[in-house]
Amino acid sequence: MSQGTSLAQLLTSRKLLFVTGKGGIGKTLVSVAMAQAAAAAGLRVLLVESSSRDQIAPLFGLDPVGHSETVAAPGITCINLNTAGNFREYITKYLGKKKMFDTVFSHRVVQSFFNTVPGLAEAMMLGRLYYTCDVRDVDQRPDLVIFDSPASGHFLSLMTTPDAIVESGLAGPMLRDTQKVRDFLRRKNDVGVIYVCTPEPLVVSEAMDFLPVIQEKSPAKLCGVIVNRIPPSLGHDATRQSPAHGAGESRLLSFLRERSAKSAAALDMVRVSTQQFPGIMYLGLRDLGFVDDPLPSDFHRTFLTEEALHP
Amino acid sequence: MTSPSEIDALLESKKIIVMVGAGGVGKTTASALLAIRAAMAGRRVALLSIDPAKRLASALGLGLGHEMRPVALMPAPDKSAPRGSLHASMLDQKAVFDRMVRLHAPSEKIAERIMRDPLYRAASTNLSGPLEYMALARLQELTQDKDFDLVILDTPPDSHALDFLKRPNILAGFMENRVMTWLIKPVLTMGKLGLGRLIGVGEKLAGGVASLTGFSALRSFGEFLLLMQEVIEGFHKTGEQVVATLQDKKTAFILVAVPTRAAERSAVFLADQLAEMDYRVDGLVINRCLPVASATELANVTASLPAAARDFVNARYFGEDKVIGNLIKNLSSSRKKNRLVVRIEDQGADFHDIDGLTRLALSF
Numbered sequence: 001m002s003q004g005t006s007l008a009q010l011l012t013s014r015k016l017l018f019v020t021g022k023g024g025i026g027k028t029l030v031s032v033a034m035a036q037a038a039a040a041a042g043l044r045v046l047l048v049e050s051s052s053r054d055q056i057a058p059l060f061g062l063d064p065v066g067h068s069e070t071v072a073a074p075g076i077t078c079i080n081l082n083t084a085g086n087f088r089e090y091i092t093k094y095l096g097k098k099k100m101f102d103t104v105f106s107h108r109v110v111q112s113f114f115n116t117v118p119g120l121a122e123a124m125m126l127g128r129l130y131y132t133c134d135v136r137d138v139d140q141r142p143d144l145v146i147f148d149s150p151a152s153g154h155f156l157s158l159m160t161t162p163d164a165i166v167e168s169g170l171a172g173p174m175l176r177d178t179q180k181v182r183d184f185l186r187r188k189n190d191v192g193v194i195y196v197c198t199p200e201p202l203v204v205s206e207a208m209d210f211l212p213v214i215q216e217k218s219p220a221k222l223c224g225v226i227v228n229r230i231p232p233s234l235g236h237d238a239t240r241q242s243p244a245h246g247a248g249e250s251r252l253l254s255f256l257r258e259r260s261a262k263s264a265a266a267l268d269m270v271r272v273s274t275q276q277f278p279g280i281m282y283l284g285l286r287d288l289g290f291v292d293d294p295l296p297s298d299f300h301r302t303f304l305t306e307e308a309l310h311p
Numbered sequence: 312m313t314s315p316s317e318i319d320a321l322l323e324s325k326k327i328i329v330m331v332g333a334g335g336v337g338k339t340t341a342s343a344l345l346a347i348r349a350a351m352a353g354r355r356v357a358l359l360s361i362d363p364a365k366r367l368a369s370a371l372g373l374g375l376g377h378e379m380r381p382v383a384l385m386p387a388p389d390k391s392a393p394r395g396s397l398h399a400s401m402l403d404q405k406a407v408f409d410r411m412v413r414l415h416a417p418s419e420k421i422a423e424r425i426m427r428d429p430l431y432r433a434a435s436t437n438l439s440g441p442l443e444y445m446a447l448a449r450l451q452e453l454t455q456d457k458d459f460d461l462v463i464l465d466t467p468p469d470s471h472a473l474d475f476l477k478r479p480n481i482l483a484g485f486m487e488n489r490v491m492t493w494l495i496k497p498v499l500t501m502g503k504l505g506l507g508r509l510i511g512v513g514e515k516l517a518g519g520v521a522s523l524t525g526f527s528a529l530r531s532f533g534e535f536l537l538l539m540q541e542v543i544e545g546f547h548k549t550g551e552q553v554v555a556t557l558q559d560k561k562t563a564f565i566l567v568a569v570p571t572r573a574a575e576r577s578a579v580f581l582a583d584q585l586a587e588m589d590y591r592v593d594g595l596v597i598n599r600c601l602p603v604a605s606a607t608e609l610a611n612v613t614a615s616l617p618a619a620a621r622d623f624v625n626a627r628y629f630g631e632d633k634v635i636g637n638l639i640k641n642l643s644s645s646r647k648k649n650r651l652v653v654r655i656e657d658q659g660a661d662f663h664d665i666d667g668l669t670r671l672a673l674s675f
Contacts, residue, residue, distance in 0.1 A: 024335020028573065053580060055573060151334065235617040252603040252612045255657065256624070289623040290630025293572045 004274070005281040007304065010223060011038040014192050015133045016145045018159075018220060021196035022203060023151040026228045028055045029291060029303070030196050031148035036300035038144050039075030046132060046142035047078040050125060054080045056148060061294030073297060077142070086124035089131075094173060122161035123178055130181045133190075152210050159185075159218035185219035192223030194281075199230050199263035199270075208273055215277075224281035227270055231259050231287050313594075313651045318675070321593060321651055322349040325563045327454060327556065328463045330596075331585070332567030333577040337598035341567045341655065342465035343371060345596075346397055347665075347672040349461055350384055353394035357459040358382075361402050361446060361466065370664050371399050379453075385666050387673055398459070407445040415545025425538055444546070447553045454556060563593035565651075568638065570597060570631035579641045594651030595642060597635055601628050602656040 010017065011034060019031045028049070035045045046069065049056050054064035057080070060072040067085035072078045133145050149155050162182035165175065185191050193214055197207040207225070214222055234256055267284070274282055283306060291299075322328075328345065332338045339360055346358040357379055358371075371382050379398035386392050409426060416422035425431050446464065453462045556562065564585055568578040582592050601624070603609050609628055613621040635654070642650055653675050658667075 022335070024333075024569070053577070058572075058576060232619040232623045233617060234620050235615075250603075250608055250612050251656075252601065252608060252624075255602045256612075256620070286619075287623060289626030289628075290570075291572065292630065292633075 004279060005223065007034070007037070007224070007281060007283055008041070010192065010194075010281055011043070011144060012041060013189065014144065014223070015190040016129060016147065016192075016220075017223070018147050018149045018155070018191075018193045019196060020149040020152060020155040020193060022206060025196055025198045025203070027151075027196050028059070028148050030194075030226055030228060030285070031146050032056060032059050032295065033300040033303045035076050035146050036073070036295075036297070037304055038146075039073065040298075040300065043075065043143040045076050046145045047072065047076060047148070048081055048129065048145060049078075049148040050081045050150070056080070059293050059295050081125060081128055083121040083124055086128045087120075090124060090127060119161045119164055122158045123165055123174070123181075125158065126162060126181050126185065127177060130184045134184055152206075156210075156213065156217065159214070159220060162219060163217075182219050188221055188223075191220045193218065193220050194224040194226060195222060196226045196228055197270075199227050199266040199284075201262060201266045201269065204266045204269045204273075208269070211273075211277065222277060222280055224283065225270070225273075225277075227267065227282075227284045229287040230267070230284050231256070231263050234260055313653060315675070317651055318348070318653060319352055321563060322352060322354065322461070324561075325593075326461060326559075326561040327450065327563070328461065329557065329562065329564045330463065330465050330567055331564060331581055332466075333574060333581075336567050336569045336574055337655075338567045339465050341565075341596045341598060342463050343399075343668060344655070344672040344675075345565070346399070346463045347384070347669055349463075350382075350395040350397035351387060351393050351669065351673065354461045355395050355459050356397045357453050357456070357462045358397065358399040359402060359446070359449060359453065359462065359464050360399065368401070370668055372665075379456075379459075383665065385669050388670055402446050402449060404445045407449050411445075411448055411546060411549070412542050415542040417541045421538065421541075425542065428538065444550070447557075448546075448549050451549060451553050451556060558589055560591070562591070564590050565594040565596055566592060566642075567596045567598065568634075569599045570627075570634040572634065575634045575637055578638055582642050592642065592650065594653065595638060596653045596655060597638070598655045599657040600631055600635075600654045603628065 017034070019027050019034070021027050031047060031049075035047045038045045047056055054062075054066065056078045057063065057065045057070070057072070060076075060078070062070065062072060062078075064080070065072075065078060066080055067082050069077045069079045129145060129147060133141065150158060162178050162185065165178045166182065195207060195211060195214070197203050204227075211222055211225075270282070283304075285303060286305070288303065296302075322345065330338050330342045330345075332341075342358060342360065346356045350356045360368075372380070379400045382397040382399050384393035384397055412425050412431075413419075413422050416425060446466065450462060450464050453459060566578050566581055568574040578595070585592050603612075606628075609624070613624050616624065635652075639650075639652060655671070655675060658671065
């Protein structure tokens with residue numbers, strides 16, 4: 001696996017990285033740490049999420065920023081894109097009717113409208129990312145956009161939208177724009193998907209089922225797998241099951257042991273799978289036990305230290 | 312933490328328990344555990360789940376179909392037999408949606424037309440708004456069912472989950488506001504006449520939007536809404552009944568969280584929102600807690616571990632303590648009453664069968 005791409009290479013060469021994976025496994029922390037690492041390397045990073053409430057801003061000690069690009073740290077801006085905001089920008093750009101939009105569209109009914117026209121919200125989201133990475137004036141473009149993306153299932157619906165729209169029989173500017181977005185997402189050297197999982201057999205086997213689907217159906221392709229929360233080694237003594245152990249043994253110790261064993265089994269599964277996707281990044285990150293916020297500005301140094309994933 | 316008898320008192324006295332929490336915190340598992348515990352103690356429980364993890368679904372024997380199906384309960388570890396019953400189902404959004412349409416449409420013919428509409432087919436299967444609404448509609452049905460005396464609802468795995476409680480009839484929004492009429496009418500007119508004289512701000516914009524999207528999406532949306540008019544009014548009525556049910560004192564909301572800062576923020580936010588809407592939060596379930604009885608046990612175990620492992624276990628233990636402390640503080644400030652706090656130990660995400668679930672359900 002040593003021939004695989006490194007995280008540093010991905011951060012410096014790509015324009016847009018999607019970070020996805022099952023819910024609750026640390027996508028947001030991984031995205032933020034990646035942004036810190038990229039900013040430390042001198043890049044201007046835009047950190048994007050699309051959540052009902054800001055998840056990223058509190059990690060920088062900020063109040064919710066919502067749909068407006070806000071400086072979070074030197075070199076890092078963040079934004080929580082929402083569909084109404086994306087749509088507003090798109091309509092305004094084409095029709096130049098900002099005030100009119102606000103009169104009519106600044107209503108919660110609008111949200112229902114977006115949600116009811118299938119694919120509209122997704123198209124607007126991808127369009128906004130494309131615009132930020134590739135269309136906007138060069139001096140306003142970030143070097144790297146990291147999108148802390150929705151969890152696996154929703155991510156797939158997001159990424160399959162461009163094909164669906166192109167084939168749907170829509171016409172006009174939205175169809176042309178969607179084709180451009182799709183072409184952009186297909187640019188392997190600019191755009192990639194990083195999949196985050198944890199070292200649990202069930203989670204890894206779900207990942208192994210999901211990754212080929214991304215490769216087949218998403219215009220943006222897989223460029224990395226991160227195994228987050230690898231438990232630290234328990235050392236020789238603790239791993240050895242001595243006769244003294246058994247019914248009276250500490251539950252904590254047996255829990256830790258069981259976790260280590262599961263993690264080892266899951267990492268074996270990951271290693272086998274690396275042959276399926278040669279050349280991409282495989283990165284293991286250790287379990288920190290607990291992460292308090294706001295994050296220290298050098299959090300990436302503690303967090304993005306590679307854990308033994310390689311055989 | 313709360314004593315077992317208080318947990319059982321809650322399970323004994325409520326008719327509805329709504330579990331809320333962010334995605335990925337083990338809400339479905341917590342719902343199943345409470346359902347099993349209540350059923351073991353003698354209640355006739357209906358568990359309505361939205362999207363259970365595959366393995367949990369198979370442990371409970373949850374299959375296709377939205378009808379409640381019996382779950383075969385196992386004896387407790389002390390060999391005592393279950394005293395009540397447990398039924399469970401996965402929400403079949405489309406089935407509930409179809410039934411609501413048939414119920415509220417002015418005629419069978421219109422119901423058929425609605426169900427043939429491509430927009431309806433997309434909306435009734437894919438959307439999160441209707442999903443939440445349908446979960447509530449199904450909850451309302453189940454509370455009328457004489458076969459059950461406790462319904463446990465596992466809400467959608469999304470932090471939008473509360474929007475629908477605020478305004479259970481999301482579709483009713485269309486009826487209340489003339490904005491939609493502005494948007495829809497010109498499009499319909501244009502559709503009929505081939506061209507339309509667009510008058511007024513909204514109409515111009517609607518025309519613009521329509522031209523951007525190639526027109527058809529918005530037009531079919533307008534037609535769809537007109538078709539749905541009476542059904543939407545019916546939805547609205549059900550929505551009002553649901554609100555009354557949820558505000559009843561026989562209904563409990565239970566927050567589910569895990570000991571992380573992100574989950575803490577989310578739980579506090581949810582609790583505030585619920586309080587604002589006059590729904591009562593009766594308890595807090597914290598999943599994935601470190602299985603350790605005391606700081607002494609912690610010290611004994613970590614003493615023999617390498618430094619990195621010791622740091623990791625300590626960070627997790629003390630972090631968990633901080634989060635739980637904050638949650639309890641935050642939740643008790645909004646109401647005087649003491650709330651239920653249940654701490655569930657980390658199971659390494661593995662539930663193989665109903666036996667394991669039962670053991671865990673009776674352990675806290």
